[in-house]
Amino acid sequence: MRRLLFVFVDGVGLGPAGPENPLAHGSRPAFRQLSGGAAWTRPLPTRQSAHRVVRSLDATLGVDGLPQSGTGQATLFTGVNCAERVGRHFGPFPHSATHAALDHRNLFQRVQALSPTSAPAAFANAFPPQFFEASSRRETVTTRCCTSADVSLRTLDALRARRAVAADLTARGWRETLQLDVAPRTPADAAEHLVATHRAHTLTLFEHFQTDKVGHRRIDLAPDVLLGRLDRFLGRLLTLLDPAHDTLLLTSDHGNLEDTRHTQHTRNPVPLFVYGWAAPYFTHARSLTDVTPAIATALEATARATPG
Numbered sequence: 002m003r004r005l006l007f008v009f010v011d012g013v014g015l016g017p018a019g020p021e022n023p024l025a026h027g028s029r030p031a032f033r034q035l036s037g038g039a040a041w042t043r044p045l046p047t048r049q050s051a052h053r054v055v056r057s058l059d060a061t062l063g064v065d066g067l068p069q070s071g072t073g074q075a076t077l078f079t080g081v082n083c084a085e086r087v088g089r090h091f092g093p094f095p096h097s098a099t100h101a102a103l104d105h106r107n108l109f110q111r112v113q114a115l116s117p118t119s120a121p122a123a124f125a126n127a128f129p130p131q132f133f134e135a136s137s138r139r140e141t142v143t144t145r146c147c148t149s150a151d152v153s154l155r156t157l158d159a160l161r162a163r164r165a166v167a168a169d170l171t172a173r174g175w176r177e178t179l180q181l182d183v184a185p186r187t188p189a190d191a192a193e194h195l196v197a198t199h200r201a202h203t204l205t206l207f208e209h210f211q212t213d214k215v216g217h218r219r220i221d222l223a224p225d226v227l228l229g230r231l232d233r234f235l236g237r238l239l240t241l242l243d244p245a246h247d248t249l250l251l252t253s254d255h256g257n258l259e260d261t262r263h264t265q266h267t268r269n270p271v272p273l274f275v276y277g278w279a280a281p282y283f284t285h286a287r288s289l290t291d292v293t294p295a296i297a298t299a300l301e302a303t304a305r306a307t308p309g
């Protein structure tokens with residue numbers, strides 16, 4: 002069966018090219034490869050071919066105000082317009098009005114329904130002991146999706162054994178902030194570890210949220226440095242994936258990093274990049290609501306084509 006790797010990057014929108022937009026500057030060959038040669042700015046030229054889709058997605062969901070991660074991610078991972086359901090943008094944690102969608106209609110569950118006997122879905126991020134030890138663990142949108150779908154959360158041991166990936170790619174935060182003994186790894190190493198998990202599952206999700214943190218200036222890291230790491234990570238992924246069997250999908254929940262004049266989210270559209278066999282299923286995607294239905298349809302079609 003064919004596989005899909007979903008790389009979710011938090012807080013990356015498509016803004017106009019200008020001095021305030023770090024995505025408009027610098028040489029990032031993997032970014033260009035993924036976008037079919039275009040800069041990650043607005044307007045992004047739409048492209049579609051047998052193995053590639055490049056589109057802008059609306060992240061405002063028809064609701065006033067600044068998009069937030071709680072409702073944006075819940076929409077992205079369920080296909081339900083969760084901002085509309087709540088009546089406003091809400092985040093970063095999931096709003097109670099979105100719990101039913103997250104607990105019963107999430108992407109992992111949709112994929113599991115195709116092949117209930119094995120473990121078709123994986124969440125590749127590692128979580129530190131502090132997350133598991135917290136007396137009242139605060140579920141994010143993604144951890145809530147995992148809990149309700151019985152997708153295991155990967156641990157420090159898995160990270161050390163290279164069976165999981167640190168959200169920051171290098172595990173620097175694990176060493177310096179959390180004071181944990183984890184060997185350094187390069188963004189290219191992280192890509193290799195992620196592909197190993199991807200090869201064992203129909204759907205693998207990886208969540209990178211430093212992009213949003215840098216946009217909020219909550220971590221002391223220059224946008225160019227972070228984008229360089231992300232480019233090396235994506236570059237290695239692209240060399241490891243075979244578009245006949247693999248699909249790499251990258252998108253975001255809302256804008257932020259693309260406008261360094263302030264530290265807030267934006268109402269800009271977000272990019273959708275699809276590279277691989279599933280690309281034709283995304284040609285009609287216009288909004289965050291369209292991502293999970295297209296993934297489910299693509300994987301259903303490939304499950305029917307290769308039963309068992």
Ligand SMILES: [Zn+2]
Pocket residue numbers: 012070213217257266
């Ligand atoms: Zn944010």
